[in-house]
Amino acid sequence: MRITRLLFFVFLLTPYVVLAQTKDVLFTIDSHPYYTDEFVRVYNKNLDLVKDDSQKNLDNYLELYIGYKLKVEKAYKIGLQNGANYQNELKSYRTQLSKNYLSDSKVTNELVQEAYDRLLQEIRASHILVLVDENAAPEDTLKAYQKITDIKKRIESGEDFIKVAQQFSEDPSVKENNGDLGYFSAFRMVYPFENAAFSTSVGKVSKAFRTRFGYHIVKVVDKRANRGEVTVAHIMILKPASVSDKPSPNPEDKAKVTIEDIYKKIQQGESFESLAQQFSEDKSSAPKGGVLQRFGSGQLSSEEFENVAFSLKNINDISAPFQSQFGWHIIKLIEKHTVRTLADMKTELEEKVKKDERSLLISNSLAKKLRSTYSLSKDQKALAAVKKILTNDFYAQTWEVPSNSKDFEKPILVINKKKSIAVTPFLNFIQAQQKSNLKIKPLSKLVDVLFEKFIDEQVTAYYNENLENEFPEFRYVMDEYRDGLLLFDLMDREIWTRAKSDTIGIQDFYKNHLVNYQWKKRFGVDILSSTDQSVIEKAKQLMKKGKSLEVIKEKLNTEGKVNIMLKSGVFEEDDALLSSFKNVTKGVSGIVLKDNYYFILNVTEVKEAGPKLFTECKGKVMSDYQQFLESNWVNELKKEFEVKIQPDVFASIKKQLQQ
Template identity: 55%
Template sequence: MKINKLILGFALAINAIAFAQSEKKEVLFTIDDKPYYTDEFTRVYNKNIDLVKDESQKDLNQYLDLFIGYKLKINKANKLGLQNNTKYINELKSYRTQLSKNYTSDTKVTKALIEEGYNRSLKEIRASHILINVDENAAPADTLKAYHQALDIRKKALAGESFESLAVKFSQDPSAKENKGDLGYFSAFRMVYPFETAAYKTKKGDISMPVRTRFGYHLIKVVDSRENRGEVTVAHIMILKPTVTTDSPEDKQKPKSIIQDIYTKLKQGENFESLANQFSQDKNSAPRGGLLPRFASGQLSSEEFENVAFNLTTPGSYSEPFESQFGWHIVKLIEKHPIKKLEEMERELDAKIRKDDRSRLITNSLTSKLRKKYTIKRNEKLYASIKALVTDKYYEAQWASPKDINAYNDVLFKIENKEVRGSEFLGELEIQQKANLKIKPISKLVDFIYEGFVDTQLNTYYNDNLENEFPEFSNVIEEYRDGLLLFDLMEKEIWNKAKQDTLGLGNYFRANQAKYQWKNRAEVLIASSTKEDVVNKARKLLKKDKTAEAIKEELNTKEVVNIMTKQEMVEEGTENFPKNVVMKEGVSEVYKDGEFYFVNKVIKVLPAGPKTIDEVRGRVINDYQQYLEDNWVSDLNKEFKVSINQDVFERVKSAMKK
């Protein structure tokens, strides 16, 4: 699917940057009498100008044409009703929720939590635990009973009883019977926050006091502490597993056989990078000698690969062949790196905090500020009448609000211009009844629920009004809204049409056949080795029309891989075109390139000529999409009435050039 520069320029370059306007806001142009203003045009131009590589688009006259074309498409999308699409509404809502997090956080609290998380991430803790279950909303008596039970177990451990035996006997964590409470090594953000805090604050060999989490009370014994292993840079050679499911034992064993041959060549002293370049099937890393970007624990899709990489200790050393879910690998250690600096991890840590129990600390801090920002005056008479309705049946989840709630539909309190009615609080009381809260007496429970209800309403109001509070937030949301609409419109009007209009696609292909031509091609078998005499033998076998498998069988042994082969179709003038290949059937002379000797056999030559549409369908569809779009913008100019205030535009240009 093709996304053109307009979408990238106007919709996806989302940064909360407000452009200060020196000139007053004026109508720059209208589309069917709908006004578009100078401030939006100058803001978008200045924000995106560095992203535009086409110099013509930096010209203000050209940019105005692009901007109008963009707004024409948005008008078309709205005319078609794409803004009412459920998928569009949900995606916009999801993006707004994500972006709003930057405005609904207490930065001071967040910064402190980021620093704490970073400092903890420098260490990995190994701990065991014993869990005594107690519900988060349990009655005080049940909570106290669980706490004392945990205390009694701790006393037994401190008196010398084995923590592991106590875990097996008393822990209500189902896994304790098998692991004796051992949780292995973990770092920050791997456990619930209260548990993590206790683990990091408990000394090695000590047992914590009972720690309350949503699961119950824990006793934590810290067994060990070690440095975080940081990041590592490696290179690898990979042979992929078959992409097609096969029952053939030979096909299943082939990748393993190839990687073993390569491993044998490594042990014979051949160069890792050269072998990776020739034989690794990781197309991204093979041209760089198998080199991968540096990574930390948990960043790759294969734990097996990470463990092998981190277990290598000496730069330049390499592993034995091993299997991952993707295929077979040999890994070479290039360099080990210490853990990232705090400033490099801030965004990552911030994202983790928002998904963690720590986020409650941030929410509570913001709520406290909102309580000061907005004055809440409660209708005491209405509140008292609602409170009188709630009886002790609430504890058994048998309470119900009145069937006729009109008497309670007056305003209970206001947040600025938002009215919150008593009937809404009654609804909240019914919802919270399911939480099985045990606060007594019932009047205190109602007060507790009311305070939480007010907090929720405050946060909701604040979030709903971010566009009014922060102009830059409003601008970004508007850009994203337009970008989503434009994407859906392009998919409907251009991309899908280009794929489905087989007749139009065929006509376009035939009219532009000259753009889709093959150069001379050849099917080539290439044999290589670090030993010249072996390649000479291979050349003789090639001249006898021996197959690649037959050559390997004759020149290789179980212990030594002397020759490697590959057969492929190559096109003259392309990047992967082998050296010393002549576009003529036959066997080449032996030649050397780097540390390797090569011989080529050109099996078949295909002359230059036109490609079929099936051979270039993807490229033709892209070209046809662009052709349709270019003509479509002209049609939109006819469908909508565009009127430019030329005097206003001239003033904008003068102001922007200063």
């Protein structure tokens, strides 16, 4: 994600203590002044987070800081701040950041309690969706609402919910799940959907309701206590890709045999973790003994896997092999996690509440407080004029703002004697409210209700627009993010894209730095392992006689017992297992005991150390080339821009910071 890379540039957004109370010019870039207060603030924020002690040195840090600002100046010089993507992303970030300031603690606490109560339950539900964009035209909104209403009537008349879902639901996943969403709890669905599901009884169908996706109805199939979360380890043999010309035996049968052999090894007392490390084809969990991140109901894409995991009762219980859509698994229970107390979860829930649609309730509560803070001047004549303009077409969702009124530019609301809002925005607000399907009558009363909602929206917007003036820390964060975003775009243009497209330059860099791209000595090997020394000795003798791996396995894995396991591949000489052998050479090795397993190697190929082909290290070369380009970039910028440092001012800052 883009923000992840931005953290490389943006000076970290953490609380700070400003030691310098003065605001003097520390340096200029082409006459653009940069001040001491910002430099001191940023330095203090990063002081404990910088690992490189050289960057804590104030002289070195000033060089880094100037380099950073030179890049930002370059971005402004070439006009990156005018890009639509940049402006949209900056606006999006500000919207997210401002949510932390648009809160009401009482409402927040109520929403946290509601969320926690819901987290104690899990609901299984099916739904039917009629798609309509949240900004759709009134006629499209009405059409969608009528369609979901008709669907609801069919179900109420006795038609089967699943059959109706298959026929009418516009959720793309309905073809696979018949509208069944599985089990979920709080925060797993958008808030209006969650509300409908939790307020509907088991076996009942909700009223039609709207989310940002469209109109829904929900049938609640089951409610149960939250199963909590589990931590498990697993061994996985992937489902083989279908290949039409694959000779027998069937590759799916081979995967099943492999998982059953592994299960037999576990039943024989061998270590689950060691077997996972050796044979699991889940590359992300195998090195950790198969351990997965903890999860709850509905968080994985395999219901079969979840159900088996939650069916294990005691720590260290191990499941029999089972199949999912991804392959074959064996699961070991590591830990069960019950739902934590509200006190333990409160901070986490507050963050979640602020990030989803519940935050709208908090904003509405804030608006009431702002009304008592700001002075509001309402023009009753303008409001009366609006009441004459609005017609009954509003109820049919077909009313449009007239285009020929001379009164539209007159103010209808003034906030704090500073912000004047004309009639036109209110009329546009009214038109947009048609999709809410309000039935308030008469029209004059409807206008009064909508005007109060409009005032709430406007006072909150005014407050939001002035956050930089109200809260200095908000302004600092936005300034830093703005610079970081520009720098990301600049780096993408000047460094990353250039490195990708400069094929000649990158090839020359590869050749000139070939010493950095070298293979260590490598071995093509077959690895045989067993917990029984006598078995591994027999395997060694069979290997020396030239017997194939299949024959060795057939001879030694008898009577339903898996006595030996096989693995083949190419490994570098410092591989954890190979480094346990002395003088690895071509042919059959001696026996090595490691972690209660006996191992032998059959080295089939030896590849001497040497340079990697460009295709073998392309990613690393491109990364190194990017760093090379960037390291020379600041010097080029110093030639392009004039930098003037105020040495006396810097000396004063150094003295202050070193106290």
